[in-house]
Amino acid sequence: MTTTRNGRGRRMLTFGAVLQGAGGHIAGWRHPLSPPDGGLDLAHHIRVAQTLERGTFDVVFVADLLAVSGAHLDSLPRTARSNTFEPLTLLAALSTVTERIGLVGTASTTYNEPFHVARKFASLDHLSAGRAGWNVVTSVSPREAANFGRDTHLEHDLRYRRAAEFVDVVRALWDSFDDGAVLRDTAAGRYYDPAGLHTPHHRGEHFTVRGPLSISRPPQGHPVIFQAGSSEAGRDFAARDGEVVFTAQRELAGAQRFYADVKARAAARGRNPDHLLVWPVLAPIVADTEAAARARRDELLDLIHDDVARRLVQDTVGDLDLSGYPLDGPLPEIGETNGSRSRQEQMVGLARGENLTIRELARRSSGGGMIIGTPETIADHVEEWFTGRGADGFNVGFPYLPGAAEDFVDHVVPELRRRGLFRESYTETTLRGHLGLPRPSARPGPEDRADVGAESGAESGAETSEAVSR
Structure with a gap:
């Protein structure tokens, strides 16, 4: 058994949804039912989050890139990818207008420090009464390096070694206080028990962090760890640290x-594989009939600007400039790329095999991951992947918002409930509870309790207690 269970102990679906302004599709912001300023419209985000909570989704998820998403002025100004909220700021705001849905945000282990991340996610977990999750990324874009005083991006395997140590330090910081160590005993004048405060004193390859964290242990013990990565290093990292991948x-x-x-890699590390949930991406467009769903998809694809269409193909198929080629003409001969060769082979093979124009290839590329159909056919897809052990749930990226999310909640969710695959209502209050994940017990790292006790009247007692969670 894995994931959330109902009263009969049955395996149940879990769902997250990506908050991407006006939608995840490159032209979603141009959709007539989406707000063009959705990226910075708090009321819009609140509406979407509350819709998803009405549908008993487990998670709203905010992705992030620490740079403008794209550097090409032919296409970048024609997208909404360069105007977005910082994730934890948005999630903190959403914590005040939602009650049960989990709140998951991205934070890079390459361009942050463990103390910052530990404190922010512990704060979000307290603000939301146990609904926080951290999407751990190592960052993939070289443009991010330039924003942090670096000439080059860290090498792939080095990024993952740094990430593993980063997560270890963050977990040790979350365990700075034992559960119940914060007493707030006004009569005795004792705010916390010094014996329940632990200082990690971490010193490793990448980080030296003394601790302790200046906030009490999160309600969940640790916010849930999310992760994405399909490389060997990424899969090993998921097996070691991930709880939702x-x-x-x-x-x-x-x-x-x-x-x-x-799952096998997690088991080989001594973990219960049921405590590592796998969420493929799902990008649904739902309508009453298959033809109506296809029409909705085509309406969205028609909104891709010519410059964006050209860039979608150009950045995928290889190192070439397509500006001199007509969009409605064939793809020219392509040389060997320094980028993803498997992706190049896939795209070029598709173009040659189906005699696609550059425009048609762009439309296929941007819409290729969409699942189009009626509530029943969308539910069929979800059920097949879930019962076939290809997924424990899905990370849903709605092509346009809020309409696609409302259609899914109002029509697909009831169908999944009729099939006994998805909860009728929330039965738990924390994100770990929704996902069927255990609450970690405190696992203090190397510490010097005598040192902590000696400082309790000075640094620990004076500074830490002032900042401990209210």
Whole structure:
């Protein structure tokens, strides 16, 4: 058994949804039912989050990139990807207008420090009464390096070594206070028990962090760890530290292989594989009929500007400039790329095999991950992947918002409930409870209790107690 269970102990679906302003599709901001300023419209985000909570989703998820998403002025000004909220600021605001849904945000282990991240997510967990989750990323864009005084991006395996140590330090900081160590005993004048405060004193390859954290232990013990990565290093990291892992599998067979692989890696590390949930991406467009759903998709694809269409193909198929080629003409001959060769082969093979124009290839590329259909056919897809052990749930990226989310909640969720696959209502209050994940017990790292006790009247007693959670 994995994931959330109902009263009969049955395996149940879990769902997250990505908050992406006016939607996840590159042209979503141009959709007539989406707010063009959705990226910075708090009321819009509140509406979407409350819709998803009405649908008993487990999570709202805010992705992040520490740079402008794209550097090409032919296409960047024609997208909404460069105008977004910082994740934890938005999630803190949403914590005040939601009650049960989990709040998951991205924070990079390459361009942050463990103390900052530990404190922010512990704060969000307290603000939300136990609904916080951290999406751990190592950052992939070299443009991020330039924003932090670095000439080059850290090498792939080095980023993952740093990430593993980063997570270890964050967890040790979350365990700075024992559960119940904060007493707030006004009669005795004792705010916390010094014996319940632990100083990690971490010194490793990448970080030296003394601690302790200046906030009490999060309600969940540790906010839930989310992660995405399909490389060898990424899968090993998921098996070691991940509790929910995102994946972009397109075919069920590939999803099943990925699912089995990361579960086996987790088991090999002594973990319960049921405590590592696998969430493929799902991008649904729902309508009453298949034809109406296809029409909605085509309406969205028609909104892709020519410059954006050209860039979508150009950045995928290789190192070439397509500006001199007509969009409604064939793809020219392509040389070997320094980028993803498997992706190049896939795209070029598709273009040649189906005789697609550059525009048609762009439309196929931007809409290729969408699942189009009626509530029943969308539910069929979800059920097949779930019962076939290709997924424990899904990370839903709605192509446009709020309409696509409302359609899913109002029509697909009831169908999944009728099939006994998804909860009728929330039965737990924390994100860990929703996902069927255990609450970690305190696991103090190396510490010097005598040192902490000696400082309790000075640094620990004077400074830490002032900042401990209210």
